[in-house]
Amino acid sequence: MTTMEFQAAVLEHKDRIHSYARGILRDPEEAKDVAQECLVRLWRHRERVEAGAGCRSWLLRSAHNLCIDRIRRKSSRPETSRDDDADEPTDGRPGPERLAASTEVGGRLERALLALDHRDRAIVLLREVEGLSYEEIAQTLGLKLGTLKATLHRSREKLRIALVRAEVTP
Amino acid sequence: MTCEEIRRLCHEAHDGELPGGLPEPARAHIASCASCRELSDDLEALTKALRALSRVPLPPDALDAVWRETIHAERSGLSGLARPWRLAAAAVLATALSTGTLYYVLAPAPPPQPSAVELARASAQAEMVLGYTARALAATRNATADRVLASKVSPAVRGTSTTHPSRRP
Numbered sequence: 001m002t003t004m005e006f007q008a009a010v011l012e013h014k015d016r017i018h019s020y021a022r023g024i025l026r027d028p029e030e031a032k033d034v035a036q037e038c039l040v041r042l043w044r045h046r047e048r049v050e051a052g053a054g055c056r057s058w059l060l061r062s063a064h065n066l067c068i069d070r071i072r073r074k075s076s077r078p079e080t081s082r083d084d085d086a087d088e089p090t091d092g093r094p095g096p097e098r099l100a101a102s103t104e105v106g107g108r109l110e111r112a113l114l115a116l117d118h119r120d121r122a123i124v125l126l127r128e129v130e131g132l133s134y135e136e137i138a139q140t141l142g143l144k145l146g147t148l149k150a151t152l153h154r155s156r157e158k159l160r161i162a163l164v165r166a167e168v169t170p
Numbered sequence: 171m172t173c174e175e176i177r178r179l180c181h182e183a184h185d186g187e188l189p190g191g192l193p194e195p196a197r198a199h200i201a202s203c204a205s206c207r208e209l210s211d212d213l214e215a216l217t218k219a220l221r222a223l224s225r226v227p228l229p230p231d232a233l234d235a236v237w238r239e240t241i242h243a244e245r246s247g248l249s250g251l252a253r254p255w256r257l258a259a260a261a262v263l264a265t266a267l268s269t270g271t272l273y274y275v276l277a278p279a280p281p282p283q284p285s286a287v288e289l290a291r292a293s294a295q296a297e298m299v300l301g302y303t304a305r306a307l308a309a310t311r312n313a314t315a316d317r318v319l320a321s322k323v324s325p326a327v328r329g330t331s332t333t334h335p336s337r338r339p
Contacts, residue, residue, distance in 0.1 A: 018228040043240035
């Protein structure tokens with residue numbers, strides 16, 4: 001990957017990586033750090049990473065691993081303490097997540113998504129938001145295809161049922 | 171087909187994992203089963219809602235930090251040399267250093283310097299050899315000139331040529 005390709009990749013994927021990290025970590029500052037570190041890592045490994053779709057997979061896999069590292073490091077902290085302040089960016093302004101969550105559908109969907117464990121949430125985000133194929137997700141997360149499919153379908157059912165129960169599904 | 175099988179197929183079709191889309195028996199089932207039809211309809215809405223929820227731009231200060239730690243750091247750090255050239259320069263430097271070190275460690279000691287007497291004797295011998303050589307060259311030159319004059323030049327000129335002072339050794 002050349003310097004020009006690196007610059008293009010950063011501009012193309014920075015929001016994707018940041019959003020993904022935010023979805024997994026639920027902490028704006030940590031998500032920002034992960035996205036930044038992930039893009040710097042891409043620079044350090046640019047001679048081994050192909051530009052294009054391979055770069056997107058590499059970045060998502062790298063972001064996922066960094067998120068998991070942080071979750072493990074913070075595993076002694078209670079999960080609920082992160083949830084309470086997760087929606088609010090540190091600058092005090094409501095971010096796009098907060099704005100989306102301010103609608104009834106967005107808010108319920110957000111809560112249902114946060115109720116999933118981080119691996120199931122990662123699968124849903126990679127499939128529904130990033131549009132990765134089953135094989136790409138399995139490679140990114142190191143899962144077997146059968147496990148991935150079963151988990152994705154089950155998680156999606158949970159999200160759907162949560163919305164149906166709240167009578168907000170369109 | 172059971173509802174469970176149909177639901178699995180609905181998920182896979184929604185994800186584009188069934189190249190031909192839902193098979194005909196599944197479509198027939200969905201047409202007649204309200205629960206499965208509801209799932210099929212809801213999956214699309216769910217995806218749209220999730221996509222609307224989750225895109226958050228990276229803050230500008232984080233992007234600035236990325237440029238600082240990557241491209242700008244390289245430009246300011248190594249005077250703009252391209253990476254292959256930097257590697258080549260490093261390789262040449264490393265080779266030169268290692269060769270020099272090896273030479274210093276492994277090279278034989280220099281031969282002893284000659285004494286003043288030996289130098290004087292060698293100079294005298296060299297002068298003597300040079301003198302013999304000069305005289306031999308002059309004799310050869312005179313003999314060659316005489317041979318040329320004997321065959322090409324008239325007798326009158328030949329007579330003067332043998333007495334020319336400049337041709338004496």
